Amino acid sequence: MHSLDPLDLYSIADELTDEERMIRESVARFVDQKALPIIAECFDEGRFPTELIPEIADLGLLGSSLEGYGCAGLNGVSYGLICQELERGDSGLRSFVSVQSSLCMYPIHAFGSEEQKETWLPKMAAGEVIGCFGLTEPHGGSDPANMKTHARRDGEDWILNGAKMWITNGTLAQIAIVWARTEDGIQGFIVETDSRGFEARDIKAKMSLRASVTSELYFDNVRVPESNRLPKVKGLKGPLSCLNQARYGITWGPIGAAQACLDETLRYTADRELFKRPLAANQAVQLRLADMARRITAAQLISLRLGRLKDAGRMHPTQVSLAKWNNVRMALDIARECRDLLGGSGITLEYVPIRHMLNLESVITYEGTETIHQLVVGRELTGLNAF
Amino acid sequence: MKILVPIKRVVDYNVRVRVKSDGSGVETEGVKMSINPFDEIALEEALRIKEAGKAEEVIVCSIGSKDCQQQLRTGLAMGADRALHVLTDDEVQPLAAARALLKLVEKEDPKIVFLGKQAIDDDCNQTGQMLAALWQRPQATFASKVDLDGEIATVTREVDAGLETLEVDLPAVLTSDLRLNEPRFVKLPDIMKAKRKPLEEIALAELGVDAGPALETTAFEPPPKRAGGRMLESVQELVDELKNKGLL
Ligand SMILES: Cc1cc2nc3c(=O)[nH]c(=O)nc-3n(C[C@H](O)[C@H](O)[C@H](O)COP(=O)(O)OP(=O)(O)OC[C@H]3O[C@@H](n4cnc5c(N)ncnc54)[C@H](O)[C@@H]3O)c2cc1C
Ligand SMILES: Cc1cc2nc3c(=O)[nH]c(=O)nc-3n(C[C@H](O)[C@H](O)[C@H](O)COP(=O)(O)OP(=O)(O)OC[C@H]3O[C@@H](n4cnc5c(N)ncnc54)[C@H](O)[C@@H]3O)c2cc1C
Numbered sequence: 067m068h069s070l071d072p073l074d075l076y077s078i079a080d081e082l083t084d085e086e087r088m089i090r091e092s093v094a095r096f097v098d099q100k101a102l103p104i105i106a107e108c109f110d111e112g113r114f115p116t117e118l119i120p121e122i123a124d125l126g127l128l129g130s131s132l133e134g135y136g137c138a139g140l141n142g143v144s145y146g147l148i149c150q151e152l153e154r155g156d157s158g159l160r161s162f163v164s165v166q167s168s169l170c171m172y173p174i175h176a177f178g179s180e181e182q183k184e185t186w187l188p189k190m191a192a193g194e195v196i197g198c199f200g201l202t203e204p205h206g207g208s209d210p211a212n213m214k215t216h217a218r219r220d221g222e223d224w225i226l227n228g229a230k231m232w233i234t235n236g237t238l239a240q241i242a243i244v245w246a247r248t249e250d251g252i253q254g255f256i257v258e259t260d261s262r263g264f265e266a267r268d269i270k271a272k273m274s275l276r277a278s279v280t281s282e283l284y285f286d287n288v289r290v291p292e293s294n295r296l297p298k299v300k301g302l303k304g305p306l307s308c309l310n311q312a313r314y315g316i317t318w319g320p321i322g323a324a325q326a327c328l329d330e331t332l333r334y335t336a337d338r339e340l341f342k343r344p345l346a347a348n349q350a351v352q353l354r355l356a357d358m359a360r361r362i363t364a365a366q367l368i369s370l371r372l373g374r375l376k377d378a379g380r381m382h383p384t385q386v387s388l389a390k391w392n393n394v395r396m397a398l399d400i401a402r403e404c405r406d407l408l409g410g411s412g413i414t415l416e417y418v419p420i421r422h423m424l425n426l427e428s429v430i431t432y433e434g435t436e437t438i439h440q441l442v443v444g445r446e447l448t449g450l451n452a453f
Numbered sequence: 454m455k456i457l458v459p460i461k462r463v464v465d466y467n468v469r470v471r472v473k474s475d476g477s478g479v480e481t482e483g484v485k486m487s488i489n490p491f492d493e494i495a496l497e498e499a500l501r502i503k504e505a506g507k508a509e510e511v512i513v514c515s516i517g518s519k520d521c522q523q524q525l526r527t528g529l530a531m532g533a534d535r536a537l538h539v540l541t542d543d544e545v546q547p548l549a550a551a552r553a554l555l556k557l558v559e560k561e562d563p564k565i566v567f568l569g570k571q572a573i574d575d576d577c578n579q580t581g582q583m584l585a586a587l588w589q590r591p592q593a594t595f596a597s598k599v600d601l602d603g604e605i606a607t608v609t610r611e612v613d614a615g616l617e618t619l620e621v622d623l624p625a626v627l628t629s630d631l632r633l634n635e636p637r638f639v640k641l642p643d644i645m646k647a648k649r650k651p652l653e654e655i656a657l658a659e660l661g662v663d664a665g666p667a668l669e670t671t672a673f674e675p676p677p678k679r680a681g682g683r684m685l686e687s688v689q690e691l692v693d694e695l696k697n698k699g700l701l
Contacts, residue, residue: 068473068480068482068483069471069480069483070483071483071484071485077483079485084522084523084526085644085645085648087523088523088526088527088530088639088644088647089641089644091487091527091639092638092639092640092641092644093641095638096638121638124638124640125638125640125641126640126641126642126643127641130641138641138642138645139642139645140641140645144641148641
C-alpha cells in the first residue's frame, strides 16, 4: 500500500483539474516564500503586511473570479483554493483578499454601472485601490435589517450619516462600499474615503486577526454623488449576496488554517520524547490527531462539493451556512487542540496554532456568527424563523 | 533565436521521500510532483533572456509519461511559448534523455539548450554534458550568471576555488546552478492562458531513440536511522573519545 498525505487523506487533490491544482500550488508557494516568513511578526506587531499587496495583485488574487476588467475569471473552486492557501498562512491575509474580492469588487461588478466598473475594477484588481465593506453597525451585526446609517437625496447628491463598526481594511481603503437606509430601502454607495465628513479609526487592542486592519467608520453629512450609488440593487439582498460570495470562500479558508496546525503538531509530537517514547506513540495523542484528520477530511469534502455546486449555478445559501459553521468550528477546535498538544511551546508565536486559534475567533464571528448559521439551517429544516 | 528548456517531472522537494515497501523504487503514488527546481531556474533564465529582447521563442520539453504534461503546462504558464512532450512510460536515463533531446535539437535548431545542472531525484548531473558531446557543441555548466552578446554567451560558474568565467560560442548547452535566479510565481491568469498554448506530443519510438537502460538499479533502501547522541561529562572525555575513534 502506498502511504497517504496526512493533510489530504481522501486525495481531494485528485479531484481538481490541472488548472485548479496549478492555481493552488502557485498560491501555496507565494504563502510559503513571502507570507510565512513575516506573518507571525506582523501578528505580534498588530499590522497588516501592506508590502505584500503588489505581489498579491500581481499573482491575480484580487477579484480572481470576476470576468473582464483585468480580473482572471477563475471558477469557484479556484477561488476556494486561493482562500485555503492564504489562510494556511494567516486568516488576516485571506480576510484582505475576501473583502477586496467578494465584498467590494463583486458588488461593483454585479450591481455597478458600466462607468463604475471601468473606473474602479481594474485599479482594484491591480491593488492600487483598496476597498472596505461597511455593513455592520455598532448596535448589532447579526440584525442588519435594523440599519441606522441612512442616505437622503440632496439635489443630484446623497447625504450620508451614521457609523459602521468592525470594518476590515477601513483605514487602508480608498473606497468604502457602504450600505445605507434610503427612502427606497437599503442601497449601496461607493464612498471615497477622502470625502469630507468621512472618518475611519482603527480598533485597537484586538486579540484576534492582529495581522489585519479592523476599523470604525463615521459618516458626518458625507456628500456622495448619484454616480456613486450602485444602481442595480435595492434591499438587503444586495449586501447579503456579497456575503454569500465571501462566506463561500470562508468555508475553504479554515481548512488551510487547520492543515497548518495539524502539520506542525504531527511533526512536534513525532519529535518530542516523553516517558521514553515519542509523544505521538501514545493512544491519547493518536486519538486526537486521528480525530483532526477526520474533521479536516469532512470539511474538504463539503467545500469541494459546495464549489462544484457553485460552479454549476446551484449553490443554496443554506448550504453555505452549514459549510461555514462546520468548517470554522472544525478549524477553531483543531487549533485549540494543537495548541494544547504543543504544551508550553504552544503559547508562543514560534508555533502556528495559537495564532490560528486566536484568528479563528474572529472568523467564527464575522460573516454571520456560528449561531446565526445554525439558525439558518434550523429554519431550512423546520420552515420556522427563530432569529 | 530559440531557447529549448528541458524540464523533468520529479517528486517535489518538500516531500519526505519514501522507499516503496518492496524496495523496487521510490514512492510516487499520491505524492506531489513538480518541475525539477534546477530546470525551473533554467526556464526562468530563458524567459528573462526573451523578455530582454535577446530571444524570440522559449520552448519547454519533457520526456516521460502522460503526467509530465502537468509540468509542461506549468512551464507554459510561467511564460514558455510552446511545449514538446516526448511520450514514454519507460524509465529514461541520462544517455537516453540526451539522445532524445538531440533529436529535438535537430528538429528545432535552438541557439541555447538550457537545462538544470541535475535532477533532484537521481542527482545524475549528466544529461547536459552528454547532450553537448552528442551535439558536438560547447557546454557551460553550473551557471550562476549568464550574459548574452550576439553569438557568444559569457557564463559565470561557482567552483570550489571561487568564480570561473567562461565564454562559449552559440549554439551551446548551458546548465543552471541554484543561485542563477529566483523563479517567478505563476500568475493565475497565465495559468488559464497556458491551456491554449500549443503542446505537441511525440512518441519516443518515433524519434528512433532506444530508451533501453544502460544502467540497472539493483535495490533501493532508505538511509540508516541516525543513532541517538550520547552526553559526555567533560571536555577531556570528548577529546579521549575523538582520539579513540581516530578522528583527532
Ligand atoms: C475582525 C472582524 C472583522 C470584521 N469585518 C467586517 C467588515 O469588513 N464589514 C462588516 O460589515 N462587518 C465586519 N465585521 C463584523 C461582523 O460581521 C460582526 O461582528 C458579526 O456580524 C456579529 O455582529 P456583532 O459583533 O454585532 O455581534 P451581535 O450581533 O451583537 O451578536 C452577539 C452574539 O449574539 C448571538 N446572537 C445574535 N442574534 C441571536 C439570536 N437571534 N439568537 C441567538 N443568538 C443570537 C450571536 O451569535 C453572537 O454570539 C467584522 C468583525 C470582526 C470581528
Ligand atoms: C506561561 C507559563 C508559565 C510557566 N511557569 C512555570 C514555572 O514557573 N515553573 C516551572 O517549572 N514550569 C513552568 N511552566 C511549565 C509548565 O508546567 C509546562 O509547560 C507543563 O508542565 C507542560 O510541559 P511541556 O510544556 O513541556 O509540555 P509537554 O509535557 O511536552 O506536553 C505536550 C502535550 O502532550 C501531552 N502529553 C504529555 N504526555 C502525555 C502522555 N503520556 N499521554 C498523552 N498526552 C501526553 C500534554 O498533556 C500536552 O498536551 C510554565 C508554562 C507556561 C506556559
